[in-house]
Amino acid sequence: MTITDTPTAPAPQASRRLTTSKAMVEAIAQEMERDPAVVYLGEDVGAYGGIFSSTTDLLARFGPERIIDTPISETAFIGLGIGAAVEGMRPIVELMFADFMGVCLDQIYNHMAKIHFESGGNVRVPMVLTTAVGGGYSDGAQHSQCLWGTFAHLPGMKVVVPSNPADAKGLMTSAIRDDNPVVYMFHKGVMGLAWMAKNARSVGDVPDGEHLVPIGKAAVARPGTDVTVVTLSLSVHHALDVAEKLSGEGVEVEVIDLRSLVPLEREAILTSVAKTGHLVVVDEDYLSFGLSGEVVATVTDHDPTMLKAPVHRVAVPDVPIPYAHGLEYAVLPRPDRIEAAIRRSLAL
Amino acid sequence: MTMHAEPSTSPAAETAASALDAPTRTALFETMVLCRTYEEAILREYHADKGPGFDIGKGLVPGEMHLSAGQEPVAAGVCAHLTTDDAVTATHRPHHLAIAHGMDLRAMTAEIFGRETGLGRGRGGHMHLFDPATHFSCSGIIAEGYPPALGQAFAFQRKQTDRVAVAVTGEGAANQGAFHESLNLAARWSLPVVFVVEDNDWAISVPRDAATAVPSNADRAAAYGIPGERVEDNDVEAVYAAAARAVERARSGAGPSLIEIHTLRLWGHFEGDAQGYRPELAEVPSHDPIPRYEKALREAGVLDDDAVQRIRAAAAERVEDAIAYAKSSPLPDPASATSYVFA
Numbered sequence: 001m002t003i004t005d006t007p008t009a010p011a012p013q014a015s016r017r018l019t020t021s022k023a024m025v026e027a028i029a030q031e032m033e034r035d036p037a038v039v040y041l042g043e044d045v046g047a048y049g050g051i052f053s054s055t056t057d058l059l060a061r062f063g064p065e066r067i068i069d070t071p072i073s074e075t076a077f078i079g080l081g082i083g084a085a086v087e088g089m090r091p092i093v094e095l096m097f098a099d100f101m102g103v104c105l106d107q108i109y110n111h112m113a114k115i116h117f118e119s120g121g122n123v124r125v126p127m128v129l130t131t132a133v134g135g136g137y138s139d140g141a142q143h144s145q146c147l148w149g150t151f152a153h154l155p156g157m158k159v160v161v162p163s164n165p166a167d168a169k170g171l172m173t174s175a176i177r178d179d180n181p182v183v184y185m186f187h188k189g190v191m192g193l194a195w196m197a198k199n200a201r202s203v204g205d206v207p208d209g210e211h212l213v214p215i216g217k218a219a220v221a222r223p224g225t226d227v228t229v230v231t232l233s234l235s236v237h238h239a240l241d242v243a244e245k246l247s248g249e250g251v252e253v254e255v256i257d258l259r260s261l262v263p264l265e266r267e268a269i270l271t272s273v274a275k276t277g278h279l280v281v282v283d284e285d286y287l288s289f290g291l292s293g294e295v296v297a298t299v300t301d302h303d304p305t306m307l308k309a310p311v312h313r314v315a316v317p318d319v320p321i322p323y324a325h326g327l328e329y330a331v332l333p334r335p336d337r338i339e340a341a342i343r344r345s346l347a348l
Numbered sequence: 349m350t351m352h353a354e355p356s357t358s359p360a361a362e363t364a365a366s367a368l369d370a371p372t373r374t375a376l377f378e379t380m381v382l383c384r385t386y387e388e389a390i391l392r393e394y395h396a397d398k399g400p401g402f403d404i405g406k407g408l409v410p411g412e413m414h415l416s417a418g419q420e421p422v423a424a425g426v427c428a429h430l431t432t433d434d435a436v437t438a439t440h441r442p443h444h445l446a447i448a449h450g451m452d453l454r455a456m457t458a459e460i461f462g463r464e465t466g467l468g469r470g471r472g473g474h475m476h477l478f479d480p481a482t483h484f485s486c487s488g489i490i491a492e493g494y495p496p497a498l499g500q501a502f503a504f505q506r507k508q509t510d511r512v513a514v515a516v517t518g519e520g521a522a523n524q525g526a527f528h529e530s531l532n533l534a535a536r537w538s539l540p541v542v543f544v545v546e547d548n549d550w551a552i553s554v555p556r557d558a559a560t561a562v563p564s565n566a567d568r569a570a571a572y573g574i575p576g577e578r579v580e581d582n583d584v585e586a587v588y589a590a591a592a593r594a595v596e597r598a599r600s601g602a603g604p605s606l607i608e609i610h611t612l613r614l615w616g617h618f619e620g621d622a623q624g625y626r627p628e629l630a631e632v633p634s635h636d637p638i639p640r641y642e643k644a645l646r647e648a649g650v651l652d653d654d655a656v657q658r659i660r661a662a663a664a665e666r667v668e669d670a671i672a673y674a675k676s677s678p679l680p681d682p683a684s685a686t687s688y689v690f691a
Contacts, residue, residue, distance in 0.1 A: 065506075071536065076529035079495020080502055083513070086485070087435075087503035106492050106526075115485070119478035120469030121688040123485075155689050179691040 018206040019192025021053035023165035027172035028055070028092065030210065032062055035090060038176060041068045041077055042094025042130075051096055052132045052188050074104035078129065082112050085127040090176055095131040098147045098185060112181045113156030127182075128175045129157075134187040134234055134284055136332060137196055141320035144328070146233070149283075149290030151183050152261040158182040158215055159261040163190055163236040165204040167259055170213025178215060187284075189234040199237040216260045218268035224254035227345050228272040229338070230295050231282035232258040238335045239282055246342065253342060261291065266298045270306070273299050277308035278345045282333045287315035312341040366585055370650045376428060376584050377645055378659050380420035380638050383444040385663040386453070387415045389671055390443070390460065394619055402620055408675065409461055411473055416444035418582070418614030421637050422546050423448035425587025426514060426607075429595040435483035435500040435513040437493040439546075440475045442486040445516055451479050453670035463677035470680040471688060483513075491517050491524030494543065498530055501539040501598075512598040516544040519608070520551030522565040531606065535572040538603035542594040545606070548613035553625040569606040576606040582637045612637065 018026065032038045040055055046069040049056040059067040070077040074095060081093035095101065101108065108129065115125050135144030152159045158180055162168040168186065175182035192202035221236055222243050229239045236257045243253035254272050258264065273279050279299060281292040292313040299306055314333040322328050342348075366373060390409065397407040404411065416423070419441070427448035430436070438445040446456055451467075459466030460474045467479055475488035483500065487493040497515035504511035521527055522545055534541045545565045549556055562568065569576025575597065579586045587609055594605035612635050616623050623629055645651040651659075 071529070071533055073529035073533055075492075075526045076495050076498060076533040079492070079526070079530070080499040080533070083435075083437075083496035083499020083501070084503045084506075085499070086496065087483075087500050089499075089503050089506070091499075103525075106489055107495055110489055111487065111492065111496060114476075115478060116691055117688045118468050118472035118476040119480075119688075120467065120471050121691065122467065122480055123478045124691050126691075158690070 015205045015207050017203050018165050019203050020162070020165045020168045020186070021056065021191040021193065023169040023206045024054060024162075024172050024186065025056050025058060026206070027169040027176070027211070029058060029061060031173060031176040032058075032066060035176075037088060037090045038092065039066045039068060039084075039089065040092045040094070041070050041081060043070055043072055043096050045069060045094055050094065052186070052191050053193060054094060054130060054132075054186065074100060075107055078104050078107040079111065081127045081129075082107060082115070082125055085125045085181075086115070086123055090126050092128040092130060092176065095129060097143050098131040098133045098151075099142050099145045101147065101150070108157070109154040113154055116180065117156055124179045125181050126179045128172075128184050129181065130184045130186065132188050133161075133185045134189055135321045135328060136189050136234070138323055138325055138328060140323045144321035146185070146187075146285040148185050148232075148261055149285045149294075151185070152291065156181070157262065159185065160215055160259060161185045161187070161233045161261060162259065163187070163221075163233050163257050164201055165192070165206045166211070167213050167219070169206050170211045171215065171259065173210065173212045174215050177212075182215065185233070187234040190237065199234070201237050201240070213259070216263035216265055218259055218265040219257045220268075220272070221255040221257040222253065224252035224276070226252045226276055227278035227280060227342055228254045228256060228269075228276045229280045229282055229342065230256045230258065230269055230272075232261070233284060235282040235284055235333050235338075238333065238338055242335050242339045242342065245339070251342070251346065251348070264294070264298075269295060269298050270302055273306050277306060279307060279311045280338070280341045280345050281311065281313045281315075282338055282341075283313070283315040284333055285315060286318055287313060288318050290315070309345050309347070312345050314338050314341045366648065368585055368588065372428070372588075373585070373645055373648075373650050374655070376424045376588060377641055377651065378663070379424035379427070379448050380584065380641065381659050382663040382666065383420045383423055383447050384417060384638055385660070385667045386443060386447055387417045389667045391415060391615075391619065393671060404620060413474060413619040414441040414617065415615055415619065416441050418612035418635070418637065419546055419548060420444050421582050421584035421587050422516070422544065422609050422611050425584045426516075426542070426544055426591040428588055429591050430512070430514065432482040433509075433511050435497060435504075435511070436516065437497040437500075437513070438484070438486035438516045439490075439493060439518055439521070440486070440488040441518070442475070442477055446477055446479070446484055446486075449482050449484055451477070451482050451484055453666055454673040455479070457670040457674040458677045461674035461677070462679065463674055464680045465673070465677040469688070491521035491526040493517060494526050494530035497541055498534055498539055501534070501541045502537070504540055510540075510599040512540040512542060512595055514542045514544060516546060518551065519545055519547035519549075519556050519565055520554070520559065521545070522568065523559060528568075531569070531572040531574065531604070534604040535574045538601065540598035540601070541604040542591065542598055543604060543606040545608040547608050547610050550613055550617065550626070552617045564608060566606055566608040574604050574606060576608070579607065579609045582609070582611045582635070584637065584641055
């Protein structure tokens with residue numbers, strides 16, 4: 001049995017319902033058709049189609065010259081992507097799990113992210129680094145992390161984190177066309193994989209043809225008036241589930257899907273908090289020294305009096321991701337923890 | 349046990365009958381002299397205003413300074429086979445390679461002086477020279493300059509050119525994972541890369557024998573099924589010959605090669621390094637490859653007093669022009685410190 005998805009036949013209508021993974025693949029395929037400089041490199045991206053279906057059927061369509069299985073040598077092949085980008089190609093390079101950054105971080109943060117700066121803007125590195133993030137399926141402490149805060153902390157790389165099929169397509173298209181290195185972090189739980197529990201929103205309408213989502217723009221995933229939940233990736237879906245539930249109680253939750261961490265659209269956070277006065281930040285990354293603190297500082301740096309109540313942060317409480325299901329779900333930002341944080345914020 | 353070059357008791361290979369013609373030999377010598385003249389000028393400027401005492405962050409040229417004196421045979425012998433369409437990735441000690449590969453001396457020097465007219469507008473510094481015109485780059489991280497060279501070679505291969513990428517690192521880097529990952533991948537994909545190891549005997553203060561399990565890093569090529577060759581005695585003409593084979597192999601599409609050159613770190617790891625760990629320190633100057641090659645070329649009748657004087661004067665003129673350009677160039681505006689993070 002293969003755990004890659006079966007292909008979807010193209011449909012003639014203006015949009016179709018696709019899984020996030022198929023939407024991501026569609027963007028890659030369209031850009032590869034458009035630009036011969038685009039290639040995809042990584043482990044098991046060829047015949048397998050990507051462990052998390054990031055390249056399903058691309059090998060058959062574009063051949064081994066452009067869909068390239070690499071040795072398990074992340075330093076070498078990420079560095080190869082950098083050099084190829086410097087020479088005018090537009091490589092997409094996959095780091096199978098973000099957790100594997102430890103074996104190749106030097107190429108990422110000391111080379112990919114710094115060359116443009118160190119060259120005074122004379123050398124560009126137009127590459128995309130795709131990587132799978134997130135837990136929820138008992139993969140343990142080395143295969144379940146999000147780590148987007150770590151990437152976003154290090155200057156010189158854009159960081160995008162789509163939560164749904166349409167954004168997966170639009171952000172991938174924008175990432176490939178960007179003249180900067182872009183880290184594209186896809187949560188396994190939003191890909192719509194047949195072999196992993198998935199939220200209903202991991203299948204959704206995706207525009208046909210060219211579709212771009214600008215990097216650096218957040219989205220209001222659900223408008224509301226009472227409390228702002230700032231979040232991203234799989235947690236958007238949990239937040240929306242909670243918002244639907246609380247709406248029945250007359251509480252209107254506004255859910256902000258950040259979509260991009262670098263650049264971060266701070267105005268979207270401020271606009272929403274200015275309206276609600278209540279802020280809950282939901283982040284599947286570690287609690288301390290990361291994204292959730294950055295979101296809070298965005299508000300307090302601007303005007304702390306915007307807040308009518310203390311901020312509540314729902315994140316992984318500075319512990320490696322546990323293996324046992326009950327332990328893992330105790331530390332992930334699951335809907336029960338999000339709901340409890342909203343209730344505390346509103347003193348419900 | 350000794351970990352450094354034995355003193356030369358026999359004539360260097362260059363003094364034997366050379367396979368090279370006089371213009372080629374002269375050109376190798378000119379490159380070596382230009383590189384050395386440059387490093388001597390940087391040495392002078394670097395130490396000119398570090399006092400009182402020695403404050404590494406002070407002066408017109410602040411920061412760490414890794415000079416390449418003694419390693420000129422590597423740069424001259426390898427880069428003689430390249431054009432500026434070929435790529436070179438170098439290390440924290442990059443000047444000789446940058447010069448031999450044809451980098452503009454004014455822009456390079458302005459970068460070392462941290463000026464707005466520098467290659468990186470003063471954002472990079474001497475360990476981070478990026479030059480699109482010559483496809484040159486360097487990395488201050490040991491062995492990590494190898495992987496980007498693979499990508500340049502990959503792009504050259506995809507464009508169906510005969511351009512090559514030369515990846516240079518030191519012998520200490522041959523114990524890093526990036527070195528081995530790169531050799532394996534380049535070999536498997538037949539990438540047009542020439543891997544060069546500059547064995548100057550010392551990884552800062554640790555001698556190569558204390559760190560490396562094999563007597564020659566060239567032997568490590570066998571693990572990846574590619575040719576490996578070690579050049580002894582810092583012999584520029586032997587470097588030239590080995591590099592000719594490796595570059596030709598890469599250009600022809602046959603894949604990568606590895607060359608290790610036993611070279612010489614004439615000065616410290618960086619300026620300010622007293623080298624108390626180096627037992628052979630007193631005899632180091634006697635191994636200087638430039639006087640030795642000059643002597644060989646004089647004995648062969650390739651050079652005479654006039655020619656040597658002309659070569660040295662021409663080098664000095666170019667170097668002092670570059671230094672003057674750098675000194676007269678504007679410093680970057682501190683208000684622009686956050687520029688150029690993104691395109």
